[in-house]
Amino acid sequence: MIKLPDTFIKKYRQLMGDEADDFLAALQGDSYSGFRINPLKNGRPTQTLEKAAGPVPGVATGFYGSVDGKSLDHVTGWVYSQEPSAMQVGEVVDPQPGEKVLDLCAAPGGKSTHLIGKMHDQGLLVANEIFTKRARVLASNLERWGTANTVVANEEPQKLVPKFAGFFDRILVDAPCSGEGMFRKDPQAISYWNPDYPSECANRQRKILASAMQMLKPGGVLVYSTCTFAPEEDEQNMAWLLKEYPDLRMLPIPLVDGMDHARPEWADNNPELAKAVRLFPHHFKGEGHFIAKLQLSTAAATTRPKRKKKKRRGQEPWQVSRDEQQLFKQWQTKNVPDFAERRLVKFGDQLYALPDQMIDLSGLDLISPGLHLGTFKKKRFEPALAWALTLTSSEVKRQIELTPDQWRQYVHGDVVNVSDSFAGNGWYLLTCEGHSCGWGKLVNHTIKNFFPKGLRF
Numbered sequence: 001m002i003k004l005p006d007t008f009i010k011k012y013r014q015l016m017g018d019e020a021d022d023f024l025a026a027l028q029g030d031s032y033s034g035f036r037i038n039p040l041k042n043g044r045p046t047q048t049l050e051k052a053a054g055p056v057p058g059v060a061t062g063f064y065g066s067v068d069g070k071s072l073d074h075v076t077g078w079v080y081s082q083e084p085s086a087m088q089v090g091e092v093v094d095p096q097p098g099e100k101v102l103d104l105c106a107a108p109g110g111k112s113t114h115l116i117g118k119m120h121d122q123g124l125l126v127a128n129e130i131f132t133k134r135a136r137v138l139a140s141n142l143e144r145w146g147t148a149n150t151v152v153a154n155e156e157p158q159k160l161v162p163k164f165a166g167f168f169d170r171i172l173v174d175a176p177c178s179g180e181g182m183f184r185k186d187p188q189a190i191s192y193w194n195p196d197y198p199s200e201c202a203n204r205q206r207k208i209l210a211s212a213m214q215m216l217k218p219g220g221v222l223v224y225s226t227c228t229f230a231p232e233e234d235e236q237n238m239a240w241l242l243k244e245y246p247d248l249r250m251l252p253i254p255l256v257d258g259m260d261h262a263r264p265e266w267a268d269n270n271p272e273l274a275k276a277v278r279l280f281p282h283h284f285k286g287e288g289h290f291i292a293k294l295q296l297s298t299a300a301a302t303t304r305p306k307r308k309k310k311k312r313r314g315q316e317p318w319q320v321s322r323d324e325q326q327l328f329k330q331w332q333t334k335n336v337p338d339f340a341e342r343r344l345v346k347f348g349d350q351l352y353a354l355p356d357q358m359i360d361l362s363g364l365d366l367i368s369p370g371l372h373l374g375t376f377k378k379k380r381f382e383p384a385l386a387w388a389l390t391l392t393s394s395e396v397k398r399q400i401e402l403t404p405d406q407w408r409q410y411v412h413g414d415v416v417n418v419s420d421s422f423a424g425n426g427w428y429l430l431t432c433e434g435h436s437c438g439w440g441k442l443v444n445h446t447i448k449n450f451f452p453k454g455l456r457f
């Protein structure tokens with residue numbers, strides 16, 4: 001059983017009154033894990049879903065249960081492991097296909113994967129993370145999820161503002177917080193906690209919110225969430241936000257089984273605050289969250305984006321040369337014939353397709369500007385895993401279905417032997433149980449392995 005700090009217990013005894021015993025007992029009980037299935041992917045349901053312990057209320061794609069990190073389901077991005085109360089956030093954001101959405105504090109990607117799934121991968125998702133290492137994990141989780149219309153940025157929130165002033169239809173601020181809702185899942189979180197920590201976090205959250213507000217378009221929706229119970233970071237920050245930005249109003253969030261209204265009396269008694277919701281572990285089978293949804297008035301004045309600098313003459317660093325374009329086109333026509341035309345850009349020797357809703361990305365620190373298509377290698381083009389993970393077998397000319405044993409050889413990095421002759425030598429999309437898993441190059445009866453070395457296990 002975890003040991004909660006005495007000052008924490010005292011604080012919540014005062015705040016929760018009659019409910020305190022149940023709340024504190026739940027915090028010292030077992031944690032719940034869950035996963036979401038990926039609406040962007042085909043493939044047959046496999047073991048993860050068979051072992052699920054029932055649906056998560058309010059989340060059509062959410063289930064209780066755990067994910068094996070070495071399973072086909074995980075490695076092909078068919079499922080994403082996410083604790084059940086965190087899943088409610090994507091549902092509250094409720095982004096629509098075609099919208100421009102920002103996930104400002106996005107790593108490791110639980111909410112981003114949820115958002116782009118709900119958008120049917122149409123529109124634009126900018127998933128941003130301030131810390132580079134975490135931003136790389138975010139990019140790799142999104143790559144597995146199989147999205148073409150996501151940009152992964154690695155910026156401080158304020159640095160995004162000149163590029164995206166008044167731009168987004170929806171913004172999620174899933175703020176760095178004191179993490180009280182993580183105590184029972186990750187007892188180490190307790191060691192960071194002290195009575196002043198929530199106020200310190202609240203100050204940082206206000207700065208992030210101020211940046212977010214500059215990027216929201218009139219009529220746009222802002223969702224703010226934390227995985228902490230601290231009123232300083234939850235109701236009190238929302239009370240601050242409403243005072244600071246009179247053009248913002250709270251939107252009601254329909255209560256899902258086990259959700260509570262937020263507590264205006266823990267802030268300035270503004271009854272509007274009750275429209276936000278709380279997930280307490282003694283009421284909802286999850287770790288705990290606070291979620292608020294707000295809308296900016298359509299009449300609100302917004303900051304204008306800074307004027308673009310004049311274009312430099314000559315070749316842009318991201319430009320794809322004519323020869324490279326031809327090389328790619330040849331490969332694509334032969335292997336993925338119906339690939340829709342998109343603007344192509346190059347990062348070093350890596351080829352990317354920009355999202356449908358093109359934006360000017362110059363000057364931003366990016367981990368990924370869109371869909372990673374592949375690599376130029378001397379006089380040839382080699383397709384990337386990321387691209388394979390967005391495709392279904394009906395979109396490629398040639399496909400080989402691997403047995404589960406062959407798939408294990410493939411992810412281990414081995415050459416896979418096949419007995420059938422298939423449609424001749426060349427590139428094939430490899431699938432297993434109908435899940436796209438990567439590329440292979442057939443040479444006679446063996447599949448040369450192109451599963452990235454860093455991901456093999």
Ligand SMILES: C[S@@+](CC[C@H](N)C(=O)[O-])C[C@H]1O[C@@H](n2cnc3c(N)ncnc32)[C@H](O)[C@@H]1O
Nearest residue numbers: 105106107108109110111130131174175176208
């Ligand atoms: C609660 S986590 C986000 C979890 C993520 N949304 C998900 O669902 O997987 C908060 C994130 O904010 C990042 N962060 C920390 N300090 C920040 C700051 N000053 N501005 C923006 N993000 C920050 C953290 O690195 C962390 O990845």
